[in-house]
Amino acid sequence: MPKSTAYLAKIPDARGHIAYAAEEDAVWADLFARQMPAVRRHAARAYLDGHARLDLPADRVPQCTEVSARLRDLTGWQVAPVPALIGFRQFFGMLADRTFPAASFIRSRAHFDYIEEPDIFHEIFGHTPLLTDPRFAAFSQTIGRAGVACGPGDHVWLIRLYWFTIEFGLLREGSSVKALGSGLASSPTELVHSVEAEAVDRRPFDVIDILRTPYRIDIHQPVYFVLDRADQLFEAADRDLLADIRLARALGLHAPRFAPKAEAS
Numbered sequence: 001m002p003k004s005t006a007y008l009a010k011i012p013d014a015r016g017h018i019a020y021a022a023e024e025d026a027v028w029a030d031l032f033a034r035q036m037p038a039v040r041r042h043a044a045r046a047y048l049d050g051h052a053r054l055d056l057p058a059d060r061v062p063q064c065t066e067v068s069a070r071l072r073d074l075t076g077w078q079v080a081p082v083p084a085l086i087g088f089r090q091f092f093g094m095l096a097d098r099t100f101p102a103a104s105f106i107r108s109r110a111h112f113d114y115i116e117e118p119d120i121f122h123e124i125f126g127h128t129p130l131l132t133d134p135r136f137a138a139f140s141q142t143i144g145r146a147g148v149a150c151g152p153g154d155h156v157w158l159i160r161l162y163w164f165t166i167e168f169g170l171l172r173e174g175s176s177v178k179a180l181g182s183g184l185a186s187s188p189t190e191l192v193h194s195v196e197a198e199a200v201d202r203r204p205f206d207v208i209d210i211l212r213t214p215y216r217i218d219i220h221q222p223v224y225f226v227l228d229r230a231d232q233l234f235e236a237a238d239r240d241l242l243a244d245i246r247l248a249r250a251l252g253l254h255a256p257r258f259a260p261k262a263e264a265s
Helices: 022-042 045-054 064-074 088-096 120-127 134-149 152-167 190-196 207-211 231-236 241-251
Strands: 078-082 099-103 170-173 176-179 201-204 223-227
Touching: 022 045, 022 120, 022 190, 045 064, 064 078, 078 088, 088 099, 088 134, 088 152, 099 120, 134 152, 134 231, 134 241, 152 207, 152 223, 152 241, 176 190, 207 241
Parallel strands: 078 099, 170 223, 201 223
Antiparallel strands: 170 176
């Protein structure tokens, strides 16, 4: 997670409504219009089906209340606006309670192509489609419950399983590899990179391997994990994830496939 943000959280009124400016609605509309052709081409069927079930507005920022109403009917989940940056403990706790934390601001034009911290476009357009599917929703809740049960030192290990699946996972569909993760679905450039770039290391899905794989949030991923079938992910929810973390810690991290991030001077 980034340590600081240039954005301020938008506070909902007593009805849970956030007043977005016309320019903010326009940013959503332009992001939506640009992303949909690539999503239709490269996204996994599970994501596309969820997107269709939600029927998100294309011309304005959706309200968390309206998305929550649809999710409650489908899977019992809801979306709650939060500041841009929350800690692991709060994040896992909200997932355990079937509540997805959504940063309430939307990126500016200056960050139209890439924004390091999650904004409302990433949260709603990227994440909520999979939460319409009871199986993916249950997996997210399992991650949350494991995060609540483990110690603070284990959070950075556990989050990798979420990162390399729900955020940046790939799924094999027939002879093609499709983007499953929300970070891919909401990214204009990494979506194509993840499935087409020749230099990318696309590894078979393996929980222990994932837990040992470091990542950076501010670059296109050099490593992705590919599910041969979605059931592999759902079966992982039945594992003893705390024991998996202990094993991964004992084995240690893999050498990173990226350069360390330069510190600001």
